[in-house]
Amino acid sequence: MTTVTDPDLFDLEHAALAEAGLVFDDAHAPAGIYRLALGELIGHYERLLRETGRLIRRSDRQEREMTVLNQRLQALALSLEYRARHDTLTGVLNRGAVIELSNELLSRCDMALIVLDLDHFKRINDTYGHPAGDTVLQTVVAHLQAVVPETGEIGRVGGEEFTVMLPHTSLDEALEIAERMRAAVAAHIFGAPIERNVTASFGVSWNDTGTPFESAYARADEALYIAKRNGRDQVVRARD
Ligand SMILES: Nc1nc2c(ncn2[C@@H]2O[C@H](COP(=O)(O)OP(=O)(O)OP(=O)(O)O)[C@@H](O)[C@H]2O)c(=O)[nH]1
Numbered sequence: 001m002t003t004v005t006d007p008d009l010f011d012l013e014h015a016a017l018a019e020a021g022l023v024f025d026d027a028h029a030p031a032g033i034y035r036l037a038l039g040e041l042i043g044h045y046e047r048l049l050r051e052t053g054r055l056i057r058r059s060d061r062q063e064r065e066m067t068v069l070n071q072r073l074q075a076l077a078l079s080l081e082y083r084a085r086h087d088t089l090t091g092v093l094n095r096g097a098v099i100e101l102s103n104e105l106l107s108r109c110d111m112a113l114i115v116l117d118l119d120h121f122k123r124i125n126d127t128y129g130h131p132a133g134d135t136v137l138q139t140v141v142a143h144l145q146a147v148v149p150e151t152g153e154i155g156r157v158g159g160e161e162f163t164v165m166l167p168h169t170s171l172d173e174a175l176e177i178a179e180r181m182r183a184a185v186a187a188h189i190f191g192a193p194i195e196r197n198v199t200a201s202f203g204v205s206w207n208d209t210g211t212p213f214e215s216a217y218a219r220a221d222e223a224l225y226i227a228k229r230n231g232r233d234q235v236v237r238a239r240d
Contacts, residue, residue: 013048016040087156089134090141098155098163102213105167112174112206114164115220116144116181119199119232121160128193136190136198143184147177163217171206171237178202178235186233201227205238 008014016037023029023037085097093101105111118124118140125133137160144154144164153165164181166174179202186199203223207216219238227236 013044016044090138090156092141092162093153093155095155095157098153098157098165099213101153101155102163102165102216105165106207106209106211106213106216108209109167110206110208111211111216112166112169112171112204113216113220114166114174114178114181114202114204115157115217115224116162116164116178116200116202117158117224117228118160119201119228121198124194124198132194136194139188139190140185140198140200143188144181147181147184149177152177157217163220169206171204174204174206175235175237178204182233182235199233201232202235203227203238204235 020037020041023033026033085093087094102111102113118136121133121136124136137156141154141156141162144162148154148164149166149169151167152169155163155165157163164177166177169177182200182202186197189195189197201224203220203225205216205220205223207219223236223238227234230236
């Protein structure tokens with residue numbers, strides 16, 4: 001039975017070294033033998049230098065490739081995380097992210113919550129088509145973004161329904177922000193094929209620290225419902 005052993009990568013070098021050792025020990029060896037052994041050693045030493053250089057270059061290249069792959073992986077992870085939390089059409093937070101962030105904010109501070117819904121949006125889609133409706137949604141979000149303070153966050157919780165989270169904001173401030181958003185949306189005249197304005201209705205609740213998102217949202221939504229019932233294009237504060 002033969003046993004398989006790992007081949008020694010430096011077999012040839014060991015042999016050349018042993019040979020040179022023997023020649024070195026033999027004080028009476030002729031000069032030709034010395035030269036031969038030295039020549040062998042030089043050849044192997046050069047090969048070792050070449051191989052070592054090649055290995056170092058290869059490992060440098062692999063390290064650079066790994067760095068690039070790592071950067072791509074990190075960018076991919078960031079983009080996946082962004083996509084998991086944002087609405088693809090408007091770029092604002094999606095429903096899941098709204099619930100998560102609201103609960104997180106409400107666990108440590110008070111927060112006003114605005115819920116708004118476009119008025120008669122179905123007519124826009126039905127009359128001018130879905131792409132025109134999409135443009136309306138994007139334009140409305142741009143108007144909200146222009147009004148919402150830096151500490152606030154906008155989210156899309158349904159088709160044409162949005163929320164604005166306003167931590168550390170009093171009810172009066174939130175009502176004023178909602179009114180400015182309402183006016184900005186209502187003042188915008190859309191281009192062809194719509195060629196008119198679109199309005200939105202707003203409900204606003206103020207919520208103490210520790211309020212669950214569901215009740216903050218339910219109160220604002222109830223106020224929104226009243227705004228719709230009272231004729232739309234208006235801001236209504238939630239009952240206490
Ligand atoms: N273009 C477009 N339309 C959407 C999107 N998501 C939901 N919608 C539409 O939004 C419309 C919502 O209609 P409704 O719930 O009847 O509400 P509305 O017509 O705005 O009426 P009120 O809310 O009572 O004023 C429906 O026609 C949906 O198809 C979207 O991403 N893009």
